[in-house]
Amino acid sequence: MRHIAIVGSGPAGYYTAEAALKHWGEEVQIDVFDALPVPYGLIRTGVAPDHQSIKGVARRFEKTALNENVRFVGNVKVGEDINIADLQRLYHAVVLATGAPRDKALDIPGKELSNIFGSAAFVGWYNGHPEFAGLAPDLSGKNAVVIGMGNVALDVARILAKTRGEFAGADIVEHALDALDASHITAITIVGRRGPHQIMMTPKELGELMHLERASPRVDPADLPEESADALLEPGLRKSVTHLRSFAAIPENIRGEAAIDIDFDMFASPVAFHGDGGNVREIELEETRVEAGRAVGTGRTYRVPADLVITCIGYRTSPIPDVPFDDRAGRFANDEGRILPGLYCVGWARRGPSGTIGTNRPDGYAIADLIAADLASKAIDTGSKQGAAGFDRFAEEHGITPVRFSDWQKIDAAEVAAARDGAPREKFVDVEAMIAAGES
Numbered sequence: 001m002r003h004i005a006i007v008g009s010g011p012a013g014y015y016t017a018e019a020a021l022k023h024w025g026e027e028v029q030i031d032v033f034d035a036l037p038v039p040y041g042l043i044r045t046g047v048a049p050d051h052q053s054i055k056g057v058a059r060r061f062e063k064t065a066l067n068e069n070v071r072f073v074g075n076v077k078v079g080e081d082i083n084i085a086d087l088q089r090l091y092h093a094v095v096l097a098t099g100a101p102r103d104k105a106l107d108i109p110g111k112e113l114s115n116i117f118g119s120a121a122f123v124g125w126y127n128g129h130p131e132f133a134g135l136a137p138d139l140s141g142k143n144a145v146v147i148g149m150g151n152v153a154l155d156v157a158r159i160l161a162k163t164r165g166e167f168a169g170a171d172i173v174e175h176a177l178d179a180l181d182a183s184h185i186t187a188i189t190i191v192g193r194r195g196p197h198q199i200m201m202t203p204k205e206l207g208e209l210m211h212l213e214r215a216s217p218r219v220d221p222a223d224l225p226e227e228s229a230d231a232l233l234e235p236g237l238r239k240s241v242t243h244l245r246s247f248a249a250i251p252e253n254i255r256g257e258a259a260i261d262i263d264f265d266m267f268a269s270p271v272a273f274h275g276d277g278g279n280v281r282e283i284e285l286e287e288t289r290v291e292a293g294r295a296v297g298t299g300r301t302y303r304v305p306a307d308l309v310i311t312c313i314g315y316r317t318s319p320i321p322d323v324p325f326d327d328r329a330g331r332f333a334n335d336e337g338r339i340l341p342g343l344y345c346v347g348w349a350r351r352g353p354s355g356t357i358g359t360n361r362p363d364g365y366a367i368a369d370l371i372a373a374d375l376a377s378k379a380i381d382t383g384s385k386q387g388a389a390g391f392d393r394f395a396e397e398h399g400i401t402p403v404r405f406s407d408w409q410k411i412d413a414a415e416v417a418a419a420r421d422g423a424p425r426e427k428f429v430d431v432e433a434m435i436a437a438g439e440s
């Protein structure tokens with residue numbers, strides 16, 4: 001029997017479990033650990049609450065989770081509740097699928113002013129991540145600034161712009177729904193250092209901005225390159241740029257009817273935040289031009305009102321004691337997923353924060369192959385390991401009570417039962433409440 005510990009129950013973790021089952025069938029026993037009492041990582045706490053169809057992929061992972069040879073071991077934080085050496089003693093292979101849950105810092109003067117948040121925190125707030133549920137952003141000002149030109153920036157801008165009615169069918173948590181309903185924001189500026197040809201936004205997400213009830217997107221026609229230059233873009237990006245062109249073409253009198261402006265401020269690099277009384281009030285931006293794909297400052301600066309700022313500029317993996325870490329890249333130091341023989345990483349913990357849920361699938365399959373190769377070459381100790389039974393003894397000795405998949409099923413049922421009309425669920429937003437629901 002092969003014993004594998006997977007640390008992290010997000011897409012990368014469950015794709016790895018799926019691949020290991022395909023590889024070893026009945027001959028493998030897999031424990032999938034998670035620091036939270038609930039599974040599925042960013043499918044629950046990252047993917048936008050109004051994108052329910054994407055969250056449906058969890059059903060595929062549930063099939064894997066329910067396999068007899070797979071256990072969910074929730075509410076166990078690796079690196080704190082159990083260290084890597086202990087896991088390696090118990091399992092033939094340990095796979096870190098811990099994602100990239102920390103915001104990259106925007107290190108500019110004024111960053112300590114209040115009401116400036118990273119997207120991990122802000123998205124965690126509206127998605128009910130226990131660590132960020134108490135964030136309480138102040139939405140009483142008129143001007144929000146969202147920094148970044150990727151889909152996370154679009155998610156954040158869209159969520160800020162939607163009416164309560166537009167969240168019908170979404171699993172946005174109640175505290176966020178109420179706060180957004182009372183929000184006074186009338187201008188959302190999306191800031192990017194480069195131009196339309198360098199955006200990382202996908203057409204579907206951009207297209208959604210055209211269909212918001214009370215908000216209208218605006219692009220300055222002067223920011224758009226000659227249309228003929230779009231022909232050289234790959235098809236997805238070309239479609240995205242076509243959306244920007246249609247935003248630029250919306251007549252001002254039509255746009256004027258919208259209560260909220262979503263303004264794309266491109267070729268603009270943040271240089272400082274300014275505030276009063278400790279609160280952010282403005283962002284200072286430097287005009288840029290793009291040279292060989294890079295933003296170059298021009299020295300000309302201007303200020304944009306900013307009562308709330310969300311930075312969507314990327315994420316970093318959290319280091320785990322005794323695991324080699326690539327500080328510059330913000331992820332575990334690895335060679336094609338191998339950290340050391342017997343210790344591997346997949347998903348965002350391996351590659352950094354890019355790609356969709358499906359991008360993590362090949363990672364999981366490649367790691368199963370790598371583990372098989374390391375076992376065959378005896379790079380990994382192939383002697384017998386205690387696996388799940390050994391972990392259970394460890395847990396008992398150390399007063400750890402893991403949350404099992406059957407407990408999660410109870411938490412899930414309680415959340416579904418508590419849903420407001422038309423919504424799929426009302427999430428528990430604190431760990432104690434989750435555990436209590438799992439024990440009921």
Ligand SMILES: Cc1cc2nc3c(=O)[nH]c(=O)nc-3n(C[C@H](O)[C@H](O)[C@H](O)COP(=O)(O)OP(=O)(O)OC[C@H]3O[C@@H](n4cnc5c(N)ncnc54)[C@H](O)[C@@H]3O)c2cc1C
Binds near residue numbers: 347
């Ligand atoms: C805001 C946002 C929106 C997104 N929207 C989409 C979308 O619409 N469509 C799409 O395809 N992709 C989307 N993505 C991308 C997608 O979520 C990621 O590709 C995917 O979740 C990465 O998977 P992962 O398993 O590597 O990490 P994660 O999903 O982050 O999973 C990591 C898991 O590890 C656990 N963990 C972390 N540290 C420890 C530890 N020390 N011990 C135990 N457990 C630990 C965490 O609790 C978490 O459950 C979005 C991402 C973000 C941030």
